[in-house]
């Protein structure tokens with residue numbers, strides 16, 4: 314069990330607004346200014362997307378941002394370089410979200426150790442399965458004080474949700490619907506039932522809802538029972554259309 | 569009277585036997601596994617729990633075998649290529665998968681998987697395709713079973729494989745362009761996986777090669793293992809022995825090779841030769857020779873050798889044959905390569921085209937360009953005079969006429 318910024322933040326008596334963006338997008342050197350701007354705008358937590366050529370779990374918006382970031386020259390080494398002094402200005406929790414292959418090529422231990430040096434608090438690796446994590450990498454993550462965040466979906470049975478809860482540390486990422494990432498305008502009855510089902514399990518880890526959160530309505534609906542929500546695609550669209558200077562406008566429109 | 573209680577054996581044989589077969593956890597040596605996002609877990613887990621049980625069911629086996637016989641036209645002949653053998657001074661047999669319905673080995677797998685999908689209660693089928701061969705084989709079995717079929721195909725491949733796109737449409741499939749990334753096979757595979765994430769309840773994903781998360785590589789291999797099962801029976805009839813000296817097959821993802829090698833994996837006296845596409849040459853930057861150029865990594869849910877940058881971004885392979893330009897190989901083949909059980913060779917575009925044309929002239933058979941890669945090894949590989957070498961002729965060349973015409977200025 315680690316105690317880092319994520320745990321502290323989750324103890325605060327408020328609903329968490331977390332924002333995902335892709336590192337190196339729209340421009341290579343935008344990573345740090347976007348993080349700083351998000352913090353100033355009052356965001357509680359940030360997920361920094363490590364771009365990958367083949368992001369299986371992502372919809373078109375995040376895919377395109379990843380393709381562009383890679384064209385801009387984004388690499389794992391570059392990202393750590395950009396984030397080198399991030400803790401001089403940023404104190405909210407920072408999480409890296411990336412697919413497993415680039416992390417494997419960097420070397421998992423090397424990656425974890427660089428995260429710790431940089432002040433990264435946790436990782437979300439959608440294609441690293443729970444059982445492989447438990448067997449091969451858990452001790453490594455713990456050694457470097459990194460929280461590992463797992464996903465659950467409306468199709469995840471209660472028994473498996475409980476298992477995932479037992480190996481999670483930080484929060485559980487509740488994927489809102491059976492879908493890849495991408496903005497939606499409303500949640501239906503199925504989502505509401507799912508939110509209730511998970512809420513009633515009284516898990517040890519708080520839940521944060523992601524995928525399909527795009528505006529104040531979906532944020533409120535998602536956080537009625539859950540601890541917080543994550544916005545990705547809608548924010549990336551905004552960045553692309555309005556630019557990073559107007560980030561406060563986006564954040565204020567959510568809450 | 570007592571009937572002996574037989575434990576049912578799945579298609580392809582009992583599980584867990586032999587060191588080159590998949591382990592209980594889904595690994596071939598260090599390769600394989602199921603590196604999938606949680607959204608895919610229920611579907612892949614259902615398949616993992618059920619596939620061997622379903623494939624052991626006598627009524628399933630009967631249905632599968634009946635369709636292979638009456639619909640696909642199996643067994644496919646094992647043909648002694650007399651003039652080719654004379655030319656290369658060895659005994660060459662061709663396993664004629666090109667004579668199957670739809671013109672390639674791909675249909676062995678799609679027949680098996682559509683029956684599997686039905687047993688799992690699915691009524692919608694998705695697939696990825698590069699050249700369109702697997703797409704056509706999938707559209708065909710969906711028509712046969714009256715199931716909805718969506719095939720993902722890279723936008724670039726749609727443009728270069730127009731006849732197969734038309735075939736799929738005639739067979740009632742919807743062909744959806746993959747517009748992301750490099751807009752070829754790997755991106756079509758990504759799109760199919762995304763579709764499966766979005767449709768977790770009613771849909772089965774028919775993967776077209778021995779790739780993907782466990783249990784796909786093993787399931788596809790078992791459905792394709794009919795190739796080597798027949799080789800053993802046919803060779804026994806023709807030569808009085810079940811085991812050849814060598815088996816040879818081309819490798820894209822590795823399904824025809826897996827099927828051709830399968831029943832010989834533990835017969836160490838049988839040499840295994842896998843043939844990859846070198847494209848314009850291994851060092852040209854335009855190649856698909858994964859064993860040489862690849863490193864261990866994760867692609868489409870499995871740990872295997874794949875072509876990638878130092879930073880772990882998957883790179884775009886190249887081969888003149890659209891069926892071989894996949895940036896990875898199936899996990900079984902990665903294990904056969906690193907363990908030394910199989911010899912890997914790579915063949916350039918030019919060598920393959922030449923071997924393809926040679927087969928036309930020597931034997932009156934127009935091969936698929938994929939298969940021509942396997943045929944091309946005789947030019948530079950010496951076999952003994954009395955060696956028996958069985959080559960998988962994985963498909964016929966009709967689909968490749970334009971490429972042959974352009975290449976030779978016919």
Ligand SMILES: Cc1ncc(COP(=O)(O)O)c(C=O)c1O
Nearest residue numbers: 820821822823824891938962963
């Ligand atoms: C005729 C033929 N041979 C071989 C292949 C390569 O696939 P695999 O390696 O799965 O057999 C293809 C793929 O489209 C094909 O059409």
